[in-house]
Amino acid sequence: MTIPVYVVTGFLGAGKTTFLNQLFDKEEWQNIRVLLLQFEEGEEEAAPVIPGCVHLLLAEDLQQPGGIPQTIAQALAQQPFDEIWVEWNGMQPFSLLQTIFDDAVLAAHCSIKRVMHLAEVVQVPRLIGNTGAALPQQIANSDFVLLRGSGDADRGQYRKAKQLLRGLNPGVPLVHGEDLNGVYRSFFGKKVLPLAPLAAGVLALLALLAAFWLIPQAKDTSLASVLTLFVGIMLQAIPFLTIGVLLSSAIQVFVPARWIEEKFPKSLGLGVLFAILAGFLLPVCDCTSIPVFRSIVKKGVPLPVAITFVTVTPVINPVVILSTYYAFGGDLSVVLARVCFGIITSILVCIAFILWPTKGEILSGGAVDRMMCSCGYYEPQSISAGAAEKWRLFLRHSQAEFFSVGKYLVLGTLLAAVIQVVGGGVFFNAPNGLGLAVSTILLMGMAFVLSLCSSSDAVIGRSLANQFPMGAIMGFLVFGPMMDIKNVMMLSSGFSKRFILKLTAITFTASFFVVFLFSSLGAI
Template sequence: MKTGIEIVTGFLSSGKTSMINIILGENIDKDKKIVIIQCEMGQKEINEKEINENIIIEKIPKGNSLEEMYIKQIVDKYSPDKIIIEQNGMETIEELLNQLDTKSMRKYTRIERIINIIDCKQFNMLMGILGNNLINKISYSDLIILNHVDGVSDDELEDINKKIGSINKSGLVIEINEHEKFLDYTKNKETNKIWKGTIYDKLSILFLIVASIYLSINLLISIDFSKFNIDFSNIYILNTIFISILMESFPFLILGVFISSIIQIFVTRDMIVKYFPKNKIISFLVAIVGGLFFPVCDCAIVPVVSRLVKKGVPLYAAVTFMLAAPIVNPIVIVSTYYAFPGQPQIMIFRLIIGIIVAIITGILFLIFPEGEMTVKSHELDNLCNCIYCNNINNGDIKGKISTIFKHAGEEFFDVGKFLIIGALLTSFFQVIIPKDIILKLGGDSVTAILLMMSIGFLFSLCSSSDAFIARSFLNQFSLSSIMGFMILGPMIDIKNLIMLSDIFSKRFIIKLTFIICNVTFSAICFFTILYLG
């Protein structure tokens, strides 16, 4: 049986030893042998009441690091049921995990949990001094305990939670007041937190959602309802539409998230910021062309734009870049081409109209500039909103490849759930709503355009796969309204608004949304008059 390992990390005086005392106190089976490896000696000692013949304490001499051979010796010597490692706060968590992740170590041990204790009173100071070291500890943690929350203001605590949420999407965060001394930390502390699960949990849930919907539809199909004189032919149609959309769009979604992840890992934001021109005309051109090479990934575009603005890139150029990137991305171009076989003009129309909308929006921000408070001061301009992008820039090639797959998996779930919901809603929309209503809506150009723009905003689909949803509407709606769906959705939707609200001012978001909606609607109307008569 493998020995379970719990890692308790955090900086000096954060409360690591107190946490270990709680773990020992929760050990119901006192016959289990536990080895505590202390790599850092703080002011607090292991509680003597918890120490017995089955609790062994090993202390690493000051200045020495924990090595694989030492851990093997501990396993061979004591054959423990559990090892608790109190990590030195100044050492990186990656070094320790690399020691535990070797092939030989995995034969005898397994990492059960990583606990990170953070002193709220020192958080901002440590973030400024240690940066990536602290970010790495947070990103790998399963449980994050915010200690001394009564030592900071409510605004500071909210800011800390936002920063931690940006770094780690799956870890459970618990807030502890100083006077509680970690008592009852497991009781009712997580009620105000949302469980987000690991990437493997998320992908399993995504699979179960698709499987449940598919099996439910097919169960209805398999039942003989003829004796009830009920027509269930629409169920067959719904099933066909739903599955066909997913089967056609998933390959492009997977390809899109992988290319997105590769570029996210190997093309740093500093590169973009460094080489982004400040000349007005050239910056517009780079903003459009840059979309050909930058990923569609929502966790990349918005933070990069905020970084560009804070580094001095004109807001109008940054906005143009943000709007053009999801439209001119090569994966989006190819997926749109395949979604409408025999109609390459649709792909060309989408590309041209998207670029025009992005440029006009940027020009409007040039003519009517924003103030200096566009980007919120608490925004983490060096962080991606996904859990894996904070510790890969300095890693080896093996670590970067691993991160690509993890990032792709995380992003696939984030956008995949929207695709499934969108495919299901589209299927119901076309099957349940009477044909005469759809024809009436589709026949009124203005109403149809506004309706499809609204659907694009609400569905929040990834632009690498939304063309397949759009194609399913082609028989009911005009081409111009389909364009409204494919142009507006990637530029501004619900999920983008949520991300923007955490980084940009409300005034900027309202102005941006108003301009995008109006420019898109105007461009589609002009397109209708010019090309469709």
């Protein structure tokens, strides 16, 4: 029988030893034969009060971890144990502990069963991102987090800590303070296999497929329309998302932050010009520009410049220009107006962000995001890595990013498909002859909820031309690609809610202002 290994992780001084001493200081531990492995020498000495406990201090051995499995194996050979408890070193990556227990001399005898991370609410934001890659990796690998000091912290601090922990380990259960029952349940309760929800989901999908194949009437339901729209938008978006994550990962892995610091235009004006030029040249849509946006922000490109890039690219790229040209029957004035309004709007948004800089952290992962990739891998990305290593990292990073942004794309697309089917009529059935302001706002709202790809919205825009004035159509064509439900969802894979809200509001206001002003002046 394999001996279960229970692991306690946490940064230096988190109180791991104290926790273990408290845990073992209970009646029920008296008859349990525990092997306690301590990989860190803390302020408090481990003094387990259990009679049969064997205590190994392995902190020094971490200098040369190769010998550790042998040392543990020897201890196991000397006498039988019921459980192994590990106090892991706060500065060491979790993967090292796994390597130790995966060693052939140990793997047959024991295996890691549960991992707890111990953290103090007020310390979480201070530590994460400032103390290297080991801590985030420990958090990401924990089965639950014991969060101490939530009583002393205010709600803001608690929310921040929770957001950071869940950002690294989505959905991780949090056990509070002195809740020893919770700790017991989390350590010894039944583990829910992640396979179970997966299997349930797959079964549900199969049932859905069967229903559509077996019941002919199912095709006439609104659900059928929602699903078709969903597949259509996904099939259109996935290639562009793929290009997006490849580009952003290439920036992430191959372009050192120092290079951006040195080479990127220092003056904002030049930077903005560069961003607009990049938008012109890249034949990509919003599914591509959002991952790229995140990676350039991480690399230290000034935020207003990055915002210019992300807002202007989907409006003025060559594919959009071409599709607008054809959709409007070769009317160059429409193409020109769309491009110019797009550029002016994005510059206005840029200026707004210069005048009202965003306070606080805009990347939802906080400092962690800046330091390393948030794709779930915490290997230190050393700049000195060889070419082969970089390529490996690039592929791995891009795949992980595809899944992480893809999740939000799926949600956004589903939402957009439902709204199109259920609520599209609200816009299309609007009475003719509304004023310019009202119809512009209406069509901008419509562009937001429809979440059309920027290379197709020109056709829809044109088909609206019998109902609405040209100025309102421009609102649809300028604001739609910059911001819609799908984009908001994709942005939330990496940015804070407050920032996304601000960006949406400013973009809306700016594009309305530009479109309304110029069409009132008779520019289109």
